[in-house]
Amino acid sequence: MTATLKPIRWCADNTLELLDQRWLPSRHETLRITTAEEAAEAITSMVVRGAPAIGITAAYGVVLASHQASGDDWPAVVNASIDRLAASRPTAINLFWALERMRAIVSAHSQHETPPFAALLEAARAIQRQDLADCMAMGEYGADLLAREAPKAVMTHCNTGALATGGHGTALGVIRSAWARGLITRVHANETRPWLQGARLTAWELAQEHIPVTLAVDSSASLLMASGDIGWLIVGADRITANGDVANKIGTLALAVQARYFGVKVMVVAPTSTFDLSLASGTDIPIETRGARELTHQGERAVAPDDIDIFNPVFDVTPAELVDVIVCERGVIERPDRAAIAQLLAAEIPRAPAMP
Ligand code: MRU
Numbered sequence: 001m002t003a004t005l006k007p008i009r010w011c012a013d014n015t016l017e018l019l020d021q022r023w024l025p026s027r028h029e030t031l032r033i034t035t036a037e038e039a040a041e042a043i044t045s046m047v048v049r050g051a052p053a054i055g056i057t058a059a060y061g062v063v064l065a066s067h068q069a070s071g072d073d074w075p076a077v078v079n080a081s082i083d084r085l086a087a088s089r090p091t092a093i094n095l096f097w098a099l100e101r102m103r104a105i106v107s108a109h110s111q112h113e114t115p116p117f118a119a120l121l122e123a124a125r126a127i128q129r130q131d132l133a134d135c136m137a138m139g140e141y142g143a144d145l146l147a148r149e150a151p152k153a154v155m156t157h158c159n160t161g162a163l164a165t166g167g168h169g170t171a172l173g174v175i176r177s178a179w180a181r182g183l184i185t186r187v188h189a190n191e192t193r194p195w196l197q198g199a200r201l202t203a204w205e206l207a208q209e210h211i212p213v214t215l216a217v218d219s220s221a222s223l224l225m226a227s228g229d230i231g232w233l234i235v236g237a238d239r240i241t242a243n244g245d246v247a248n249k250i251g252t253l254a255l256a257v258q259a260r261y262f263g264v265k266v267m268v269v270a271p272t273s274t275f276d277l278s279l280a281s282g283t284d285i286p287i288e289t290r291g292a293r294e295l296t297h298q299g300e301r302a303v304a305p306d307d308i309d310i311f312n313p314v315f316d317v318t319p320a321e322l323v324d325v326i327v328c329e330r331g332v333i334e335r336p337d338r339a340a341i342a343q344l345l346a347a348e349i350p351r352a353p354a355m356p
Contacts, residue, residue, distance in 0.1 A: 050164020
């Protein structure tokens with residue numbers, strides 16, 4: 001991602017600018033978002049996508065709601081917008097995590113005459129800044145793991161880069177950091193049907209930084225892994241449950257099964273905002289299914305019979321036993337299980353000493 005491209009940008013006129021990811025890389029268009037409703041619609045329609053990025057966008061959506069709400073009932077109005085934003089996509093927990101942070105600020109100010117616009121804006125900006133800082137930290141932790149062995153190629157799925165986060169990326173952040181340290185030789189990006197996030201976004205992000213990338217159809221992964229050239233499968237996550245099960249882009253489960261068979265290690269990279277300790281296991285994760293047209297058409301062209309039954313889940317759940325390591329901003333969990341996750345998430349985070 002070049003320094004000038006910003007997928008999510010709060011503007012001086014109190015609107016939100018989103019890079020429209022549906023048309024990348026062929027068209028670079030931005031959308032001006034002026035209401036919480038528009039922010040919710042942008043998340044549902046995939047203008048912006050990727051778990052951390054939709055959390056950040058939703059937080060700014062609450063800021064927009066607070067900018068417009070007035071009158072005694074402003075808390076009810078803003079809370080209704082939070083509910084609307086929460087209904088935009090069901091699987092990524094980062095969305096709900098960000099909205100609960102914003103809702104807490106609304107609650108704390110509910111006796112005030114006007115909405116806490118400045119506090120909400122600062123909170124949304126902090127979520128965005130923190131996500132970038134988390135991605136940078138995860139990049140180094142993940143690269144440290146790759147440094148244990150001689151450089152090899154890695155495989156990734158979907159898009160987990162700067163477009164999907166506050167910057168740098170989760171899985172793609174590890175790949176960026178590892179490439180900068182000479183720890184990988186090449187990236188194999190799966191195209192990621194049906195939205196082609198791997199082809200349109202990941203291959204594009206990597207190519208811009210001259211990181212060697214090979215794009216392949218999703219179903220060639222076994223062939224590639226069987227070749228012995230791939231050291232790691234590195235993916236992001238939309239939700240990780242208390243036992244370490246991982247919801248991520250559809251196809252991740254198949255890749256993890258293949259990886260275990262072929263001796264490829266599996267690394268999941270996600271900030272702690274992706275953990276949902278309220279769910280015991282992945283069977284409880286709500287899996288988003290999307291419309292038939294995503295499978296029956298390519299643009300305007302029909303590629304399936306009319307009225308065919310369609311199954312279009314956009315995430316699946318990889319059991320913890322197929323995951324070798326989870327990397328988050330607090331560190332690394334090897335062979336993740338309930339105890340190891342609880343221990344890392346409960347640990348005190350060292351704080352920088354106070355300035356004198
Ligand atoms: O449907 P998408 O494009 O929002 O799915 C994105 C993914 O599955 C990513 O792997 C996940 O959100 C992690 S992004 C850092």
